[in-house]
Amino acid sequence: MNDEDDIADIIQTLPLDGWHRDRGARMVPFAGYSMPIQYEGIIAEHLWTRESAGLFDVSHMGQLLVGGDGVDAALEAVMPGDFVNLGTDRMRYSLLLDDAGGILDDLMVTRRAGDFYLVVNGAMKADDIAHLHETLPEELVLNHLDEHALLALQGPKAVDALSRVCPGVETLTFMSGGAFTLAGAPVWISRSGYTGEDGFEISIPGETAEAVANLLAAQPEVKPIGLGARDSLRLEAGLPLYGHDLDTDTDPAMAGLGFAVPKRRRLEGGFPGATTVCRHLAEGAPRKRIGLILSGRQPAREGAEIFDGSVKVGTVTSGGFSPSLQVPIAMGYVDAGHADTNRALQIEVRGKRLDAVVAPMPFVPHRYVRQGS
């Protein structure tokens, strides 16, 4: 047995594996699965998504259902979101926290008519399921939809493409969802995503994933897009990625995710790490997540150290080249005193100091279609 056999034993395939390969995707191991990293090239795919509509396979992510009496209050005991007052078919970005307020994972939480639907990061789903089993009351039922695929259709023309084959989706607004029929299959669609663009996420039974993907990819606005462009899009959108920009050493205040802890929860507490998180939100956190735009064309990557003159003030957690802006951009954490916009800092890359400036995020404006807009 050689190394490749070993890897094949560990790396799992998802419902659209053959579909991606047929379309020329380069497949790489990611979060335990073989996933498409790119088709024609990251920059072309990135720009296509910003101007038309990109179809992403994000089936590696974990889809969970939690149901039972008092499920909303029970979720409030493990996350800082306001779930008791969340309307049916509405969704919120939330966080699983440890007792010190450190971030265990970030996730999307939707209240549906009979249950809550959670979407968690692929690399974290086993840990998240174990954590929820341990912390939620035994009477609640937790189901992992491990046979389901998840597609994201993102971009300004996503609504044109999807509403043509699935009338009614155009009535959804950002962070709301509903049950629909698509390519003959029962699907759950939400108007959400992680690219900064308007778009939709579509949860489908695995056996109908190919039919749905074929129908969507046949629309003139749509091209399949790999995870490489998904990463550059979310970086331009200023959205943190778990395991890189978020981990147990960061809390919601440091990460700039105060919006995930609404006022009532700050006043009442009652979630893991509430004391620390609420203090940091009220008084300021010792470190802050910032955006950086670099001079020149050389990118700074995760792990590069950030300096103010001779003093090390932080570390880059995500970095790359922005296809939309044509400059290198990065995200990282710095000591709170160095986080103000327009401050000049330096990033060390292979022994060389690159000039950078603290920039407001998102780097590229969000284009969500919000309620009432």
Place this chain on the structure above:
Amino acid sequence: MTTYYTEDHEWISVEGGTATVGITDYAQAQLGDIVFVELPAPGTTVSKGGEAAVVESVKAASDVFAPVTGTVSEANGALEGDPSLVNSAPEGDGWFFKLTLADAAELEGLMNAEGYKAYCDSL
């Protein structure tokens, strides 16, 4: 002029005592969109198998190694303004640097075009 190839996907085109170095078409296809290339300054001594340049795609940075030992005589300034030349013409205008060979015998261990093609096919 004879061209040789390394297992790390560099090419080296030799004419007399000087050579031009770049990365292969196979390498640029693997890396994807190139957005920046860091080149050695003229006068730098590079050693066979040692780091000589860095090529950055949208996503990641990769080292480029010197196929042989020598002294850099010229870096390709065109890559500063247009790093995508590495994608469009990897074995032409997208060359990285020229060097003066220290020991021509080091070329003997490298692959020729046919050998390199067979090597890529085996990957």
